[in-house]
Amino acid sequence: MTTRRVNDFTIKIATVNGTGSASANTLLMKSIFRSGVPVMGKNFFPSNIQGLPTWYEIRVSRDGHVARSGRVDLMVALNPETYARDVKEVASGGFLVYDSTWPRPALLSRPDITVIGVPLAQMCNERFSGVRTRILMKNICYAGVLAALLSLDLERIRGLLAETYAKKPALVESNMQAIQLGYDYARQHFECPLPLSVEPMDRTAGHIMIDGNTAAALGCVYAGATVAAWYPITPSTSLMDAFKSFCDRLRVDPETGLRRFAFIQAEDELAAIGMVLGASWNGARSFTATSGPGISLMNEFLGLAYYAEVPAVIFDIQRVGPSTGMPTRTQQGDLMACAYASHGDTRHVCLYPANPEECFYMAREAFDLAERLQTPVMVLSDLDIGMNDWMCPDLEWDDAYRPDRGKVLGLEEILKLEKFHRYVDKDGDGIPWRTLPGVHPKAAYFTRGSGHTQFGAYTEDSADYQVVLDRLLRKWDTAKKRVPRPIADGAGSELGIVSLGSSDSAIREALAVLRGRGVAIDYLRVRAFPFGEEVERFLAAHRLSFVVEQNRDAQLRSLLTLETAVEKAKLRSLLHYSGLPVSSSFIVEGVLAEIASPAAQPQDIAHA
Amino acid sequence: MTFITKPKVAHPSLPRNALGCTRRDYEGALSTLCAGCGHDSITAAIVEACWGLSLEPQNLVKLSGIGCSSKTTAYFVSGGHGFNSVHGRMPSIATGANAANRRLSYIGVSGDGDTLSIGLGQFCHAIRRNLDMLYIIENNGVYGLTKGQFSASADVGSKAKKGETNLQPPIDPVLLALDLGATFVARSFSGDKRQLVPLIEAGLRHRGFALIDVLSPCVTFNDHEGSTKSYAYTREHYEPAVLADFVPREREITADYGAGEASEVILHDGSRIVLRKLDADYDPGDRRAAAARVQERMSSGEYLTGLIYLDASGERPEFHQVSRTPEVPLNSLPYEALTPGAKALEKILARYR
Numbered sequence: 001m002t003t004r005r006v007n008d009f010t011i012k013i014a015t016v017n018g019t020g021s022a023s024a025n026t027l028l029m030k031s032i033f034r035s036g037v038p039v040m041g042k043n044f045f046p047s048n049i050q051g052l053p054t055w056y057e058i059r060v061s062r063d064g065h066v067a068r069s070g071r072v073d074l075m076v077a078l079n080p081e082t083y084a085r086d087v088k089e090v091a092s093g094g095f096l097v098y099d100s101t102w103p104r105p106a107l108l109s110r111p112d113i114t115v116i117g118v119p120l121a122q123m124c125n126e127r128f129s130g131v132r133t134r135i136l137m138k139n140i141c142y143a144g145v146l147a148a149l150l151s152l153d154l155e156r157i158r159g160l161l162a163e164t165y166a167k168k169p170a171l172v173e174s175n176m177q178a179i180q181l182g183y184d185y186a187r188q189h190f191e192c193p194l195p196l197s198v199e200p201m202d203r204t205a206g207h208i209m210i211d212g213n214t215a216a217a218l219g220c221v222y223a224g225a226t227v228a229a230w231y232p233i234t235p236s237t238s239l240m241d242a243f244k245s246f247c248d249r250l251r252v253d254p255e256t257g258l259r260r261f262a263f264i265q266a267e268d269e270l271a272a273i274g275m276v277l278g279a280s281w282n283g284a285r286s287f288t289a290t291s292g293p294g295i296s297l298m299n300e301f302l303g304l305a306y307y308a309e310v311p312a313v314i315f316d317i318q319r320v321g322p323s324t325g326m327p328t329r330t331q332q333g334d335l336m337a338c339a340y341a342s343h344g345d346t347r348h349v350c351l352y353p354a355n356p357e358e359c360f361y362m363a364r365e366a367f368d369l370a371e372r373l374q375t376p377v378m379v380l381s382d383l384d385i386g387m388n389d390w391m392c393p394d395l396e397w398d399d400a401y402r403p404d405r406g407k408v409l410g411l412e413e414i415l416k417l418e419k420f421h422r423y424v425d426k427d428g429d430g431i432p433w434r435t436l437p438g439v440h441p442k443a444a445y446f447t448r449g450s451g452h453t454q455f456g457a458y459t460e461d462s463a464d465y466q467v468v469l470d471r472l473l474r475k476w477d478t479a480k481k482r483v484p485r486p487i488a489d490g491a492g493s494e495l496g497i498v499s500l501g502s503s504d505s506a507i508r509e510a511l512a513v514l515r516g517r518g519v520a521i522d523y524l525r526v527r528a529f530p531f532g533e534e535v536e537r538f539l540a541a542h543r544l545s546f547v548v549e550q551n552r553d554a555q556l557r558s559l560l561t562l563e564t565a566v567e568k569a570k571l572r573s574l575l576h577y578s579g580l581p582v583s584s585s586f587i588v589e590g591v592l593a594e595i596a597s598p599a600a601q602p603q604d605i606a607h608a
Numbered sequence: 609m610t611f612i613t614k615p616k617v618a619h620p621s622l623p624r625n626a627l628g629c630t631r632r633d634y635e636g637a638l639s640t641l642c643a644g645c646g647h648d649s650i651t652a653a654i655v656e657a658c659w660g661l662s663l664e665p666q667n668l669v670k671l672s673g674i675g676c677s678s679k680t681t682a683y684f685v686s687g688g689h690g691f692n693s694v695h696g697r698m699p700s701i702a703t704g705a706n707a708a709n710r711r712l713s714y715i716g717v718s719g720d721g722d723t724l725s726i727g728l729g730q731f732c733h734a735i736r737r738n739l740d741m742l743y744i745i746e747n748n749g750v751y752g753l754t755k756g757q758f759s760a761s762a763d764v765g766s767k768a769k770k771g772e773t774n775l776q777p778p779i780d781p782v783l784l785a786l787d788l789g790a791t792f793v794a795r796s797f798s799g800d801k802r803q804l805v806p807l808i809e810a811g812l813r814h815r816g817f818a819l820i821d822v823l824s825p826c827v828t829f830n831d832h833e834g835s836t837k838s839y840a841y842t843r844e845h846y847e848p849a850v851l852a853d854f855v856p857r858e859r860e861i862t863a864d865y866g867a868g869e870a871s872e873v874i875l876h877d878g879s880r881i882v883l884r885k886l887d888a889d890y891d892p893g894d895r896r897a898a899a900a901r902v903q904e905r906m907s908s909g910e911y912l913t914g915l916i917y918l919d920a921s922g923e924r925p926e927f928h929q930v931s932r933t934p935e936v937p938l939n940s941l942p943y944e945a946l947t948p949g950a951k952a953l954e955k956i957l958a959r960y961r
Contacts, residue, residue, distance in 0.1 A: 033961075034961070208957050208960035208961055209960055209961070210960045214960075218953075218956065221946075221947075221948065222947050222948065222953075224943050224946040224947060225946075226708070226938040226939070226941065226946065227704060227707045227708055227938060229700075229703075229704060229707075246956075250948045250952065251946070253934070256934075257932060258932055258933065258934040259931065259932045259933055259934075260933075260934065260938070260941055260945055260946060261933075261938070262707040262931045262933055262938060263931070264703065264707065264931075266700065266733075267729055267730065267732075267733040268729065270697060270700070270730075271697070271699075271700040271703070271729075271730055271733065272700075273700075274693070274694075274697045274699075274700025274701050274703070274704065274730070275700050275701075275703045275704035275707065276704060277693075277700075277701060277704060278671075278691070278700065278701035278702060278703060278704025278705035278706075278707075278708070279704035279705060279707050279708040279938075279939075280704070280708075281691060281701075281704075281705060282669075282704070282705040282708035282709050282939055283708055283709065283939035283940075284704075284707070284708035284709075284938050284939040286704060286707075286708070300694050300697075301693075301694060301697065304693065304694055394957055395953060395957060396950075396953075397949070397950040397953045398950065399949055399950045401947075402943060403943055435689075436689075436939070437666070437669045437688070437689035437705070437709070437712055438666055438667055438669075438689075438709060438711065438712045439666060440666055441664075441665045441666045441686075441687025441688070442687075443666070444665070444666060444686060444687050444688055444689050444690075445689065445690075446681075446682050446689075446690040446691075446692065447689070447690065447691045447692065448690075448691075448692040449692070449693070449694060450692065458682070
């Protein structure tokens, strides 16, 4: 029996990539969003241009949960190649829509679900001409079927199409025809709406649907970044594309056509990070975006930037590793690689946004920190945040904001100096003063990755070398106080969850579910490396903390054991590394299983 | 690199340039290279050129990678910022720095190892971008700091100090630069200051990428019999094709050239390069002919030197012209010119509803 599930279900659409299904999916999601119902779209796509399986998951959640739920209530199975697994995935009591132009009763039969056959190809072949058009229209047609089944407003859909194709009104009509075909067929042949349906609410006002890469790019524009250097790599490319497109609109002088930014497609990631260092060293706010393989390549320059104290902002949109891995799947696998990038004693400031909203604000924060601390700052987003559309509160901007350019001596101050010394800790916070080229000969210094004294001179003297290395540690302590603080939630349970980044949404939903089952757990979301006092306190205050992260090797747990005083035995890992975003049910089940096991009992902890 | 600060004592009778500076004002730290190293002569030529141009020291940005050559940026113009980066990656630092502030002069000093092996890619792409900089290769055919391995510029048949013969063909930076569309390509010899100084002056003033490949013998590891990069070999096989005299905008031409001997090229800032062809058939404005001549001389073991190719027409846009950036350097734009502001954000967000 199917229970009525209004505004609380998950649709999954299985298609072939390169066939236009992305526009239908966006259309469906946005029309739900505009009905005032919280919604989330996640794209599971191949590293391919055309012809491989692709899925799109739409989670409708009246309670505003934006993570994967872990169940599928309605499957739209349009890719015969994946029928078998798609049919299996539907929750008991759920629904399956397929293209009945080619009936497949054996393959698609499951007694506990309702199968809905719609002759999509047949209808579109009759109505439209041209091979490509027919394929594209078939994929718009299912949006019409779903509109009828879920009770979506056709006028709202038309409005969305009119916005999308503002410059090609003919497309609005042809798309609408395809939608109407599907809509009418469903209404004539099935009872509409299904027990799953969308009823208008008012829970999306003051919100937007945006992906993290776009939000991060917008943050860079607002932070005043002027030099962007990069090498294309999935899933970071759209961040740079978005920066360019925002700048083309917002930073071009309408009269002269001159651009108040430089956008440099480098020959590789080695050059991209070099360009960022050169520009930052020379006083411009500069950044790059990359993914795991790019971070590996950038290591040598990151060590130079750490040691020579050059600001830089690097966005790492993490994908599945190791090596080339799965470029279009998500993971939190670069935590260790970023925290300790490069040879020798190096540690880097890392920020961990949980959603597009934080990508926007942390982009600004990253530039302020990089220039204040004179060091690279890495923003570790991931494919799930970067490339999926998330519902977020409206981004806000305070016009009173002014960039923190850090300790840079201007001409007036330089003139007052008798002599300038680049690496002397004048203020006791471990951060020296720097100067920019072209200001005054007295302020010139020699930047180098080789051993140097606090006065900036080359050295092979042990004591002089250590003075600088020890001061860098004092700077690291200053960083602890300046980076974004963790967010703690809870009321003194003896159990805790520690996590970071995109796992947040699934954890928050899981916590609500667990609370409903009588399990109270506190939650700490780490937002930056180095960890500060609050992380220490949280770990000390909880008998057992689950460390939830999306990698195989428990990298956050490793960082916590290396960088805090916590006993290893007090940390239990919940690891999700399939390449799909972690679901709330994974966490609920993981926590319940752990709590039930004797290993999690207090006496065992004491023995450990 | 040195531990020792060079004392700055200037005799009152030393000549002064338009800024009132003596040559001493363009020096840097004391060199720690081997006595007789060709690189030190190049450093001296850079000092001479910067003094001659009356360059404000703070307006010179010195960039380098790793190796003996890359140490030398510490040995001249201590009033300019220097950035000694990582091996072979100087061009990317130069690109970023130049993007941030187009008003300064950028000089990159590299070696044959730094440029032609690990740095070959970045070298090529800096040329492709026509980055406005002077790129000097201090070319000695050998890895000095690691004690005598062949570099990628070593000639076939050249002998290493320990007797090994190089069998792999060299990568020639001059031919590469010509092929990739560089607008200023020169070759010189550290032992010929008369030829080298005006080339450096012209290279610094040229708008776009200027390459000077300077043969610079390594006295310790590559100055023996059988080496094709020794002082003796270079002196013997060195063939100037075009002599270039650099004349700053503010100076009159005083030299007396014979009729038909000299031709003049005017640079974007009004400076002039007077070219004196030693071979009447040679045309330094013809890229293909220049490449052919270089190759022809190479095949008989000779080094063609001088200003081998020059395109001062400005037809090939440099990096900032391609990027369409304003005259005001990006690092000097006020924040107000960069942020769209809160009002604009509301409009931007409307697209995401």
